[in-house]
Amino acid sequence: MSPLVQLILRLLLGEPLSAAEFAAVDWELCARLAQQNAVMIRLAECFAAAGVSPPATFTEAVDGERARGQAALDVLRHLRETGARHRVAWLLPKATQRFPDVGDDLDLLVLARSDDRDRVLLEGLPLIRQPRTWAHRLAGTTVYTVLPSGLDVDIHHGRLGSAGEHTAFTRYLMERGRRTTIGGVEVLTPSPEDQLVLQGLERVAARRAFHLSDVMYTVGTLRDGGLDWDYVTKTARTHAVDAGLSCYLSYVDEIHRRVVGRPLLLSEAKRTLRMDGWGRVAFQNGGFRFPALRVTARLYAGQLVADLRSRRWGSAGRICLLPFAVAAARARRMVRPRD
Numbered sequence: 001m002s003p004l005v006q007l008i009l010r011l012l013l014g015e016p017l018s019a020a021e022f023a024a025v026d027w028e029l030c031a032r033l034a035q036q037n038a039v040m041i042r043l044a045e046c047f048a049a050a051g052v053s054p055p056a057t058f059t060e061a062v063d064g065e066r067a068r069g070q071a072a073l074d075v076l077r078h079l080r081e082t083g084a085r086h087r088v089a090w091l092l093p094k095a096t097q098r099f100p101d102v103g104d105d106l107d108l109l110v111l112a113r114s115d116d117r118d119r120v121l122l123e124g125l126p127l128i129r130q131p132r133t134w135a136h137r138l139a140g141t142t143v144y145t146v147l148p149s150g151l152d153v154d155i156h157h158g159r160l161g162s163a164g165e166h167t168a169f170t171r172y173l174m175e176r177g178r179r180t181t182i183g184g185v186e187v188l189t190p191s192p193e194d195q196l197v198l199q200g201l202e203r204v205a206a207r208r209a210f211h212l213s214d215v216m217y218t219v220g221t222l223r224d225g226g227l228d229w230d231y232v233t234k235t236a237r238t239h240a241v242d243a244g245l246s247c248y249l250s251y252v253d254e255i256h257r258r259v260v261g262r263p264l265l266l267s268e269a270k271r272t273l274r275m276d277g278w279g280r281v282a283f284q285n286g287g288f289r290f291p292a293l294r295v296t297a298r299l300y301a302g303q304l305v306a307d308l309r310s311r312r313w314g315s316a317g318r319i320c321l322l323p324f325a326v327a328a329a330r331a332r333r334m335v336r337p338r339d
Contacts, residue, residue: 001258001283004030005212009259011046012039012216022052030054031061036286037212038103040065065101071149072102073183078125079108080185086120088112091177091188093156093198097217099182105143105152111174113158115142122153138321140164160198162206163318165303169201169239192221193232200236200245205299206322209287210248218252222264233272240306244299246273251281251290 007021008030034040044062047054054062076092083090091109095102110117122144130143130152140159145152160166177188190198199218203210221227236242249265250273256264265273279291300319307316 005283006259008033008043009212012042013219015260017050027055027058031058033286035061038098038101039212039216041069041100068102068149069100071151072106073185075106075146075151075153076185076187079121080187082121082123088117088121089174090121091174093190095182096180096189098213101213103213105154107154107156109156109170109173111158115157118142118155138163138318160201163322165315165318166201166239193228196221196232197236197241197245200248201241203248204295205244206296208292209289211287215252215255219256219264229269240303243274243302246275247278247295249273250275250278251288254281
């Protein structure tokens with residue numbers, strides 16, 4: 001892990017830093033990493049609190065992210081109004097992990113299996129519906145780009161997971177969701193326990209990397225305490241994501257030990273997780289990367305066995321189709337014309 005990445009993480013996590021450590025900051029690289037990892041605004045706030053004045057180019061990038069964040073709040077405010085008017089319930093699975101930063105897109109979860117309800121939820125917004133790829137159809141998602149901000153709204157229709165294999169947990173999230181105010185807009189979000197399970201579901205399976213914002217949120221949640229750990233582990237096992245949660249938390253614990261010098265997870269929590277055998281995690285090419293192929297194969301093989309034993313035929317079938325969707329997505333990228 002580079003000294004700059006360690007400095008960013010330590011600053012975001014509230015660890016003490018000396019003035020000398022800020023002297024050698026590569027501000028251009030710092031801005032690029034912060035944008036890629038959805039921590040730009042929070043990082044700027046940390047610099048200000050430490051009495052550090054970044055150059056104008058960094059400040060301009062922060063202003064751009066603030067404008068993007070305001071655009072996201074405007075969309076959320078619109079969705080709250082249309083959802084209430086048309087009685088369409090929706091939940092934000094992960095916006096609270098990033099706010100006031102936004103990230104690549106704005107994810108919404110609705111229980112409707114088709115995109116029929118999208119029209120009433122998004123009515124009045126100037127937007128473009130993106131073509132639905134095979135991967136989108138398998139996952140049960142539709143992507144819309146809001147104009148002129150260019151913000152993507154990714155709507156999940158009653159499913160979660162890269163193959164759309166999780167349906168029961170989707171209903172669980174909606175039933176247990178709690179009202180949270182984000183930038184003055186009241187929205188429905190998962191509880192901290194369900195949010196942690198959700199990270200185990202989606203942070204490593206069928207992915208190549210996760211971000212600084214993910215690590216920051218997870219560390220903050222575990223440091224705050226008060227989690228019902230028995231509920232977390234029981235829910236993860238019930239929905240066959242305990243292996244994914246174990247893998248992801250083992251990586252975050254490793255990162256925390258490298259950066260802070262002490263473990264994050266308590267010994268009693270580790271006893272309920274499968275911490276070994278996931279390989280090492282390293283920050284490369286703008287994100288925390290891990291042995292993705294081996295991890296994904298292990299996670300989905302275990303989930304497939306669990307689905308077959310529990311006779312969850314629909315979920316098992318979707319998992320079997322996932323390699324074909326991934327291959328189609330890669331082929332589509334290869335034939336996409338260059339600008």
